[in-house]
Amino acid sequence: EPEVTQTPSHQVTQMGQEVILRCVPISNHLYFYWYRQILGQKVEFLVSFYNNEISEKSEIFDDQFSVERPDGSNFTLKIRSTKLEDSAMYFCASSGLAKNIQYFGAGTRLSVL
Amino acid sequence: GENVEQHPSTLSVQEGDSAVIKCTYSDSASNYFPWYKQELGKRPQLIIDIRSNVGEKKDQRIAVTLNKTAKHFSLHITETQPEDSAVYFCASRMYSGGGADGLTFGKGTHLIIQP
Numbered sequence: 326e327p328e329v330t331q332t333p334s335h336q337v338t339q340m341g342q343e344v345i346l347r348c349v350p351i352s353n354h355l356y357f358y359w360y361r362q363i364l365g366q367k368v369e370f371l372v373s374f375y376n377n378e379i380s381e382k383s384e385i386f387d388d389q390f391s392v393e394r395p396d397g398s399n400f401t402l403k404i405r406s407t408k409l410e411d412s413a414m415y416f417c418a419s420s421g422l423a424k425n426i427q428y429f430g431a432g433t434r435l436s437v438l
Numbered sequence: 439g440e441n442v443e444q445h446p447s448t449l450s451v452q453e454g455d456s457a458v459i460k461c462t463y464s465d466s467a468s469n470y471f472p473w474y475k476q477e478l479g480k481r482p483q484l485i486i487d488i489r490s491n492v493g494e495k496k497d498q499r500i501a502v503t504l505n506k507t508a509k510h511f512s513l514h515i516t517e518t519q520p521e522d523s524a525v526y527f528c529a530s531r532m533y534s535g536g537g538a539d540g541l542t543f544g545k546g547t548h549l550i551i552q553p
Binding site: 329358360366367368369370371372373380381383416425426427428429430431432 | 470472474480481482483484487489527529539540541542543544545546
């Protein structure tokens with residue numbers, strides 16, 4: 326069964342550094358999402374992306390965040406200047422033509438020191 | 439924006455018994471309600487979903503019910519087994535038909551199946 330893949334599985338960075346989290350959505354999917362989950366808390370929506378532009382974003386997704394689909398397979402989340410409170414598990418998800426079912430990747434654990 | 443409340447936060451049941459997890463949502467325009475299961479350290483996985491045009495959906499031991507008037511939906515697991523132990527998240531979304539729509543999640547229920 327096709328899966329959403331995310332790299333790296335764990336990223337450690339210093340406060341103020343830039344990080345790029347990478348995702349490869351399921352190959353024929355058209356809709357892409359980023360979510361985050363702070364340890365022990367619920368999954369929170371960050372941003373969705375379709376047709377090479379942002380469709381929707383939450384209040385969490387401020388100017389420090391950006392997304393990009395640099396080629397036909399990758400979908401990236403960049404955090405420009407990381408803060409301690411950015412430490413969380415970041416999940417990428419994708420959905421196909423039906424749009425309803427969102428398939429999640431295994432996540433990248435971001436630790437900001 | 440949409441707000442999803444989920445109860446209980448922890449649920450412990452004897453193996454073989456039934457488990458029920460309940461969620462309420464605030465936005466009457468929401469029309470899609472998935473349930474995800476997340477085992478420790480793993481990705482959330484969709485186990486069942488329901489659209490607002492039906493009141494109930496069943497898949498083997500798992501069922502979901504939806505009450506649009508009251509704006510609540512529930513997950514029912516019958517004949518629970520040890521492998522059902524996990525955190526379960528409900529979610530909602532208004533399916534706009536336009537671009538990609540993000541899910542709003544509840545806080546999760548830690549289901550513990552006692553042998």
